[in-house]
Amino acid sequence: MDTTTIISTVNAIYGQTFACKCGRTHRIDPQGVIYAPDALAQLPDVAVQWTPAPGRRAVVLMDVRTRAVGGAAAAAALRERDWQVTEIVVPDSAAGGPVCDDRTHDWLLPQMESADIVVPVGSGVLSDLGKWTAFDLDVPYVSFGTAASMNGYASANVAATVKGVKTLLRGRAPRVVLADPAVIRDAPYEMTAAGLGDILAKSVSSADWRLNHVLFGDYFCDRSVSLIAEIEPLYFDHPEDVRQRKPAALEALFHGLLLTGVAMTMAETSAPASGGEHLISHTLDMMSALDGQPHDLHGRQVGVGTVLTSELYRRILALESPDFSHAERSIAVDRAFWGRMGDEVASHYAQKVARIRQAAATLSRGDTWDRVREDIQPYLRPPARIRGCLEQAGAAFRAEQIGCSRERLLTACHHAHEIRSRFTVIDLARLLGLLPQAAEEIVEAWA
Ligand SMILES: [Zn+2]
Ligand SMILES: [Zn+2]
Incomplete structure (x- = not known):
């Protein structure tokens, strides 16, 4: 199959409602994706289609950079078709670009009250601000993406900072996602490389999700995990195409990121896209919040976390007869x-303690260990392939590339299990006694 056929096949899912083998009926939003050179020209028609009549008032959100690559043009295209347009340029924060936090949200909302539709033009932060405000205003939104940098475009979640704490809020997916291939190609390359890091996380996060299914009977949907199966080889097997910004590789990456967002909506949790590898990145972010040292882009840190946790899984699955006597000792949180x-x-960690005990009890029974190993294996990728892909794509795969000393990364590895209630490969490695001992060696060898 050529790229166009592959992409139109996977895109057929948008707007569908279907009964799934997992037992749920999935309603897939967004209703459509337009990845085309004339995406901006199509915006007014898309907006009309998804705005309840007689609405003709649009709010276009952008920052100073995305204003130049689509924001101003989006507003102009709508005005030309008789829309009343409010353009809002979200100011940059002291740290750099704009942020998605409660202050920005509270600043935006009063300016947006008359909106019939919201059009965020940008990547993670703008998309999330649009999603959040449109949800609060109870109006539709269509997202114009400017970089293949993260998987949030098509998801219903908003990654916001509220009262200084990173939180995942519920919103709704956009009606339509639009993107212009030339804009995606010309985005700062480190953003594209970050998108690659975020999407490669999927092998570890899928394995972690599956692990929670086999150990605790959590809901699991194989269809949502396999959504990107056909397009994954277009970037995973050809990282140099991403580096050279070849159209097919970038298009596949953009669609893969969207479908990862769709998977989260299908699952009604971030589990399909966020496991132990994400915890390492979140921990680095939280350490920065505590000591004021800078952190890198989410997807760049996630890429490094994915290499480390893939190696952790490799070591875990190689264990023939593990020792479960470490389980009780592995339960620890360092409040100080x-x-x-x-x-x-x-308080997050306390919610997980029962699961750690349950996992140890279940895994030590009969032939469970071998059955679980066999079950998890197909979701994983070898750490060397993950690292090789990041390296050849010119993405970050080492500690120093994400502006972090090995010591700091090691500290993050030692504390990553504490921050969330979700059971991940890191908890499994601890209860098997691989961590904390092996962390230093793994960081040394792989990051
Ligand atoms: Zn399903
Ligand atoms: Zn992510």
């Missing part, structure tokens, strides 16, 4: 390390 966040971290 987290300073002012100590109570919150401890």
